[in-house]
Amino acid sequence: MKQYQGYFIDLDGTVYRGKERIPAAARFIKRLQEHQREILFVTNNSTRSPKEVAANLRTNHDINVTAANVYTSAMATADYLVQHAGQKRRVYVIGERGLKDALLNKGMQLTDQDPDYVVVGLDRNVTYEQFKIATLCIRAGAVFIGTNGDTNLPSEEGMIPSAGALVELVRYATQQEPIMIGKPQKTIVEMALKASGLKKSEVLMVGDNYQTDVQAGINTGVDTLLVYTGLSKPADIEHAEIKPTYTVKTLDEWNV
Template sequence: MTTRNKVKSWLTDMDGVLMHEGEAIPGAPELVAQWRAQGIPFLVLTNNSIYTPRDLSARLRRCGIDVPEDNLWTSALATADFLKDQAPGGSAYVVGEAGLTTAMHEAGFIMTDVDPDYVVLGDTRTYSFEAISKAIQLINRGARFIVTNPDVTTPSPEGDLPATGAVAKLITAATEREPYAVGKPNPMMFRSALNKLGVHSEGTGMIGDRMDTDVVAGMEAGLYTVLVLTGISSRDSIDRFPFRPKEVLNSVADLLDEGNRKGARQNKAEKMTKEE
């Protein structure tokens, strides 16, 4: 697929694309509203496995972006979906928070620390040494090792914090077992999102702010890739990679129809006036 006008459904990253530090990126509320008004299938994706879709929907709504729960797809949901296909009705020792434990319960998994089929590691605000030690012991006894995503850090107001990928490296060092990571940049996450939407890669676009996750995984999944410059990757950094997105845009505002684009500009002007 070589032109945007052939895109009939969309996947989009959340942080750095729709919002940044709790604020909507200009054009994001209007783009989501445009998709919903036009009946365009879409999902908002995130590697963060802490929150449930309900939590994320409320978080987005607080900054003016109205995304229903059913239009959110997290690495926790993708992981639960993957494991449900691999071992229906299986068991798992889960290190994570509500986003992951809820997804695993809804996928029919039994949570246990006694001879589980899997150890599943996700994001959490407080990694417990006891839980990590238990994960190491269970993996050494034969449990298969799964992580929701390979991200080694996560941003915070105080600076970067260790994330799932960093803790996974600790467990790997102790067990000599590498995990299988379901979240981006594994295109598996995009394929499960396509299945949820009931659409094909041919005709679906992916909007992201990172060349090393969103764009490469979108490309490998056969999607039309759009890089926006409101997050991690800059225009100058693109040349460091041996692949290219189909489009590079300043922001999601560039994807708006003309009428909605005018509305976004007006909303931005009104916001700036209020802040002054």
């Protein structure tokens, strides 16, 4: 079995299920650390900062990592803009603090006046007025970017609307297709590779969802490991045209 220097790892369904621990995941991370593998949690969640994600992993899931081990769709969006925006750094944002801070940290100017870009992520306090501004700005020529296309977010109440639902509202209102950043798009993986300094051949993409985690790896040319502790089940990939590179029932089965 091939050895990998870096592991890009999903969170919900892979490392935990909501607030529920997946003990095999903590053991897996410890093995990676003992073998000095590079770990990057690559998540579509744009609402929380890397510091908050790492704190949750340490406090609630017995996984001793720092903000340097976290790469969010908010960070990928900011890195994408740095790569493509040039001097056009005026951005209107629908999103929470994690997204806004990521953009500000990369020198973007947040504004609702003649923005060059409109970025839409998950915002649990969004208003009609914000959707109106986003729609008008895109129709006036601003480039439309979505952090990720996740339609739903697991919660204690059930599956609630996620960023993709908000992106779709704006797409429908503007009739403009957004540039999508998060999994399954390859952009987030490409930005994570650049941030980590790793090559595609050195990385294994680990996740529980064939449609997002595995497809992101496939779309980027990165090897994939599908773990059956979350969304996807063996029957789901039985007829998939491109299979994951590897599959395991739990991460205890993976030999680092």
